[in-house]
Every structure is written in structure tokens, then in C-alpha cells.
Amino acid sequence: MASITLGGNPANTVGELPSLNTNAPSFTLTKSDLSEVSLSDYSDHKLVLNIFPSVDTGTCAKSVRQFNEEAAKLENTKILCISKDLPFAQARFCGAEGIENVDMLSDYKSGNFGNDYGVAFADSAFETLLSRCIVVVDESGKIVHTEQVSETADEPNYKAALDAILNA
Incomplete structure (x- = not known):
């Protein structure tokens, strides 16, 4: 269980992020068109999992914009922005923002996903939503970088995540 804060108030997650140098846990998530996608659909790509509570909050939206900008510069890399937002809200945001x-x-x-990766809030006003984290996965499916942001309102360390991709 990770102890973090939400607006300065204590909050906990259901577990810990997966360990470095282990295989990324498999997942099945829903795309904006309501189709399903799994980790295996991204095999042979480097991945940045940008995990956050809701695209309808300022910091979450900023992280999507920032990674959208950086993704255009990266080869053989996919940026996966993961939340519990409904796919309709995600599609609306991307359409309005040109993402x-x-x-x-x-x-x-x-x-x-939130339970398997240990990132779902176990308590607080955001209970069951996903906490702000970054997980970087290399082309072989190994986790090479993780970050659990200690204060949910803070941005992740974009540079550390991008450096991990470049060095993977």
C-alpha cells in the first residue's frame, strides 16, 4: 500500500506499483471506440503508462497534453493514458484538445488494472479511482521505471519517464 496525499490529506492505494525489472502485468482496457485492448496488443513497443484519476482535472489534462506533445518525438513508443473516465469523456477531451x-x-x-498495478485509491474522496503514476515498459515487456506521485495534485516527472524510454 502506498501512502500518498490528495489535496494534502492522507490517502492510500490498494498496493504498490509493480517492481522494476519484472514483467508488466497483463491488462485489458477499453478504448474510446469501446473496443478492448490488452498489453499484448502493444508487444514490441516501448510504453509509457500515464495513469491518473480523471482527465477532467487540471493536472491530469496537463499530463495528457504534455505526453501527447512528447509522443510525436519518440520512435517505437506508445503513450497509454489510463484512467477510470468513461471512454466518451476521454474522446470528448481528445477531440476538444486536438490530442x-x-x-x-x-x-x-x-x-x-487499478488493482493489478496497485494504483487504485483504497480510501479518500477518490476511492477506486486511479492514483497518479507513471510506469515505463521496454520492448520486451519489462518495467524499467515507475513513479507514484506523492501528492495527487502534482505532475509526474516527465523528464525521468522520457529518459527511461530513451534508455530502454
């Missing part, structure tokens, strides 16, 4: 370089994925159906 085209990231894959928006939702864990709204089962919540398994």
Missing part, C-alpha cells in the same frame, strides 16, 4: 498521439484507455469496466 492525437496518445492512446486513451479506460479501466471503468472491471477496475482490474
